[in-house]
Amino acid sequence: MKRRSDTIRRRSRIIAALLRWYRNNGRSLSWRNEKDPYRILVSEVMLQQTQVARVSTKYPEFLRKFPTLDRLARARTSEVIRTWRGMGYNNRALRLQKLSKIVVQDFGGKLPENIEDLQGLPGIGRYTAHAVACFAFGQRVPVVDTNVQRILSRLYPQRKVLPILQTAEMWALAEYHLPRTNAHDWNQALMDLGAAICIAAIPRCELCPVKRLCPSAHMKRQRAARPPKREPSRHGIPNRIYRGKAIEVLRDLKPGGSITSSALARRIMPEYTDQDRRWYLLLLQNLERDGLMKLRGRTRISLPD
Numbered sequence: 262m263k264r265r266s267d268t269i270r271r272r273s274r275i276i277a278a279l280l281r282w283y284r285n286n287g288r289s290l291s292w293r294n295e296k297d298p299y300r301i302l303v304s305e306v307m308l309q310q311t312q313v314a315r316v317s318t319k320y321p322e323f324l325r326k327f328p329t330l331d332r333l334a335r336a337r338t339s340e341v342i343r344t345w346r347g348m349g350y351n352n353r354a355l356r357l358q359k360l361s362k363i364v365v366q367d368f369g370g371k372l373p374e375n376i377e378d379l380q381g382l383p384g385i386g387r388y389t390a391h392a393v394a395c396f397a398f399g400q401r402v403p404v405v406d407t408n409v410q411r412i413l414s415r416l417y418p419q420r421k422v423l424p425i426l427q428t429a430e431m432w433a434l435a436e437y438h439l440p441r442t443n444a445h446d447w448n449q450a451l452m453d454l455g456a457a458i459c460i461a462a463i464p465r466c467e468l469c470p471v472k473r474l475c476p477s478a479h480m481k482r483q484r485a486a487r488p489p490k491r492e493p494s495r496h497g498i499p500n501r502i503y504r505g506k507a508i509e510v511l512r513d514l515k516p517g518g519s520i521t522s523s524a525l526a527r528r529i530m531p532e533y534t535d536q537d538r539r540w541y542l543l544l545l546q547n548l549e550r551d552g553l554m555k556l557r558g559r560t561r562i563s564l565p566d
């Protein structure tokens with residue numbers, strides 16, 4: 262009984278300390294002042310795989326071009342890809358536009374509030390669905406990204422074999438810590454703590470608002486060595502780099518312009534030889550399948566319309 266009340270007290274103190282810290286130290290990010298669900302969704306999709314600093318500059322530009330979901334749905338795909346320049350992982354732009362078309366067609370142009378409906382849309386996983394539900398629709402739901410996972414793992418270090426909490430436990434713990442009100446600030450506070458203080462390499466525990474409540478504070482820790490990521494590559498360079506280069510070349514063409522397949526090959530791989538041909542054709546096929554480029558006739562290539 263006592264143990265349970267200690268746990269509840271500790272939770273309340275963690276929540277209070279972190280919310281206090283957030284009020285004084287939270288990052289000022291333009292999308293945090295947004296109320297429009299579409300704009301919040303755009304920021305979340307951008308933040309999936311791109312650093313905050315880069316998103317901060319691209320976000321206003323993207324919204325100037327596509328200020329509403331409806332405008333994005335009606336835009337030319339080539340224009341969406343061009344505007345995504347500098348963000349990487351171009352498939353996200355395509356999925357965002359696909360999502361906008363579905364929302365216009367099936368939801369009357371308004372993003373659904375229901376988490377299951379959100380998760381059924383292209384490019385929206387569990388994290389993004391919860392982020393939109395909380396930040397755009399004010400729902401009291403947890404939002405668990407890698408920052409939040411790391412903080413929870415350190416606040417609740419496991420004594421079991423597994424060094425970190427598993428996903429289901431993570432979401433349950435995050436839910437357990439949701440304050441009765443102000444889930445928005447709480448979720449943002451966790452992310453900011455993870456970005457600035459409870460960082461992956463060596464956490465800055467001396468600055469942490471919950472250091473007195475954290476069993477991992479000041480622990481000497483070695484970062485677990487991550488196994489190298491295996492991904493398809495050519496001459497030691499991952500295919501995704503060649504894909505990105507190809508899209509960059511196509512973006513630089515004037516609207517409606519195209520380039521020959523052989524010229525594109527030399528642009529993305531200056532040392533290209535006939536031995537690379539099979540690999541290159543497969544790369545093009547995949548780009549076309551993903552909707553990121555279009556073959557014009559037998560040999561010319563452009564962005565999709």
Ligand code: SF4
Nearest residue numbers: 459464466469475478
């Ligand atoms: S005390 Fe250190 S390890 Fe614990 S949450 Fe704060 S920064 Fe992370």
